[in-house]
Amino acid sequence: MISMDVVVSLCKRRGFVFQSSEIYGGTGSCWDYGPLGVELRNNIRRVWWRDFVQQRGDMVGLDASILMHPTVWKASGHVDNFSDPMVDCRECKRRFRADQVDELPWVHYCEATKGNKFVIPAGEACRHCGARRTLCPECGKGQLTEPRHFNLMFKTFMGPVEEDASVTYLRPETAQGIFVNFDNVLQSTRRKLPFGIAQIGKAFRNEITPGNFIFRTREFEQMEIEFFVNPHEMVDGRPADEHWHDRWIADCQAWFARYGLQPDHVKLHEHARDELAHYSKRTVDLLYQFPMGWSELMGIANRTDFDLKQHAKFSGKSLTWFDEERKEHVVPFVIEPSAGVDRALLAFLLDAYREEEVRGDKRVVLRFHPELAPVKIAVLPLLKKRPEIVATGQELRARLARKWVTIYDDTAAIGRLYRRQDEVGTPYCVTVDVKTVGDSEKGEAGDQRVTIRERDSMEQIRVPLAELDPVFDRLLRGTAWAEVTAGYPRAEG
Numbered sequence: 001m002i003s004m005d006v007v008v009s010l011c012k013r014r015g016f017v018f019q020s021s022e023i024y025g026g027t028g029s030c031w032d033y034g035p036l037g038v039e040l041r042n043n044i045r046r047v048w049w050r051d052f053v054q055q056r057g058d059m060v061g062l063d064a065s066i067l068m069h070p071t072v073w074k075a076s077g078h079v080d081n082f083s084d085p086m087v088d089c090r091e092c093k094r095r096f097r098a099d100q101v102d103e104l105p106w107v108h109y110c111e112a113t114k115g116n117k118f119v120i121p122a123g124e125a126c127r128h129c130g131a132r133r134t135l136c137p138e139c140g141k142g143q144l145t146e147p148r149h150f151n152l153m154f155k156t157f158m159g160p161v162e163e164d165a166s167v168t169y170l171r172p173e174t175a176q177g178i179f180v181n182f183d184n185v186l187q188s189t190r191r192k193l194p195f196g197i198a199q200i201g202k203a204f205r206n207e208i209t210p211g212n213f214i215f216r217t218r219e220f221e222q223m224e225i226e227f228f229v230n231p232h233e234m235v236d237g238r239p240a241d242e243h244w245h246d247r248w249i250a251d252c253q254a255w256f257a258r259y260g261l262q263p264d265h266v267k268l269h270e271h272a273r274d275e276l277a278h279y280s281k282r283t284v285d286l287l288y289q290f291p292m293g294w295s296e297l298m299g300i301a302n303r304t305d306f307d308l309k310q311h312a313k314f315s316g317k318s319l320t321w322f323d324e325e326r327k328e329h330v331v332p333f334v335i336e337p338s339a340g341v342d343r344a345l346l347a348f349l350l351d352a353y354r355e356e357e358v359r360g361d362k363r364v365v366l367r368f369h370p371e372l373a374p375v376k377i378a379v380l381p382l383l384k385k386r387p388e389i390v391a392t393g394q395e396l397r398a399r400l401a402r403k404w405v406t407i408y409d410d411t412a413a414i415g416r417l418y419r420r421q422d423e424v425g426t427p428y429c430v431t432v433d434v435k436t437v438g439d440s441e442k443g444e445a446g447d448q449r450v451t452i453r454e455r456d457s458m459e460q461i462r463v464p465l466a467e468l469d470p471v472f473d474r475l476l477r478g479t480a481w482a483e484v485t486a487g488y489p490r491a492e493g
């Protein structure tokens with residue numbers, strides 16, 4: 001597994017992710033997606049939406065607003081429960097999560113060594129005096145306050161007057177936008193249970209300890225599904241909510257594997273009773289082996305009928321589905337697969353990263369799934385001083401770009417151009433050379449063929465210009481390289 005520093009540096013160097021407001025010293029908890037990052041991010045969102053919304057008959061989409069009626073957050077429990085216990089240092093004023101303070105290395109001024117300063121690993125005692133941490137782990141001097149609850153929602157004001165009556169919040173999850181629209185969607189689409197509503201959108205949390213690059217940030221994006229099921233129904237001898245919960249766990253695991261996460265880098269974590277959120281009957285997380293250790297990639301919760309009942313209670317509106325067969329109103333149970341776009345992007349990046357040795361040189365390659373790769377095809381001229389080669393290359397780029405993200409690059413020698421594309425995960429390079437265009441001065445006609453190079457095997461084939469579209473159609477839809485290229489001559493690298 002590569003270190004986070006290597007990925008952070010690649011992301012900045014190649015334009016995937018930049019620190020937000022960097023020229024002002026940056027913010028510790030927000031990140032900006034650069035030219036390649038925005039493509040990668042869009043691709044993740046696109047395949048998720050296609051696979052989980054458009055290709056399923058039991059799902060519809062929604063795009064709710066970020067600012068909602070403040071009572072939403074009272075009803076959902078976020079005003080009362082969405083908080084972490086915090087302790088503050090009375091000396092340096094640093095703030096820590098009470099439950100994480102013992103997981104930090106701590107500064108100690110040891111009396112047994114005339115007050116020398118030591119930084120002691122988390123959870124360990126001083127080797128010289130045997131003391132354990134009681135003071136601030138950061139400055140080693142201040143007493144910590146008793147734990148106090150700190151709400152993670154960002155407060156803001158709706159309208160021109162900053163007063164208590166106009167306080168509202170930036171949504172800390174997209175889920176509530178779905179619950180409050182449950183009846184709108186039901187009435188407008190005439191759905192029957194089970195069915196789901198999906199949404200992708202920004203969420204904001206004033207995290208106390210953001211960090212690990214884009215893993216935990218204060219502004220992030222979620223891809224959430226609320227899947228409504230009839231709790232009175234049995235499926236294969238089990239209550240429908242339990243059946244669907246297991247199905248969604250398996251579907252989410254399969255989705256991450258399909259787009260490239262190695263199965264042994266992902267595992268399930270069943271929440272213990274004392275870990276469960278206030279709304280949950282059962283929650284299972286998919287953990288990914290990030291460089292800092294196994295950490296949550298996404299969660300799949302059985303939220304029961306908690307949210308719909310709460311919103312019905314606070315709004316006074318009925319949020320039920322009418323079961324025509326049993327002639328009864330049902331408050332559906334909800335299965336909620338909830339993933340972060342940024343966390344998924346980080347996992348896909350880490351999993352795709354390889355360092356390989358090729359003919360004595362190091363090659364860095366991102367083995368992205370072709371659907372996720374930010375650039376699908378790079379058109380590279382072998383000689384940029386030959387106008388026919390450049391013109392053919394640029395024409396080709398414009399033609400391929402109508403269907404796939406295609407770039408043209410002539411800013412270095414071919415070997416270096418290939419390495420640059422490998423490093424950003426471009427699955428195919430197309431090289432235009434002298435043989436393609438011929439030599440008009442010598443009266444030699446070109447063969448109108450170009451070389452396609454595949455990123456992972458570095459194999460090359462020679463393909464007529466006229467056949468590029470159907471070849472890439474098949475390759476980029478997932479047909480194996482060996483199958484598509486069987487009929488074409490190999491080219492030497």
Ligand code: GAP
Binds near residue numbers: 207297298299341343
């Ligand atoms: N609606 C349920 C919910 O929001 P969550 O476990 O708090 O549950 C779901 O968040 C997912 O959103 C997480 O698994 C993670 O992928 C992403 N996420 C949550 N907080 C995040 C943060 N501060 N930064 C980046 N991603 C975050």
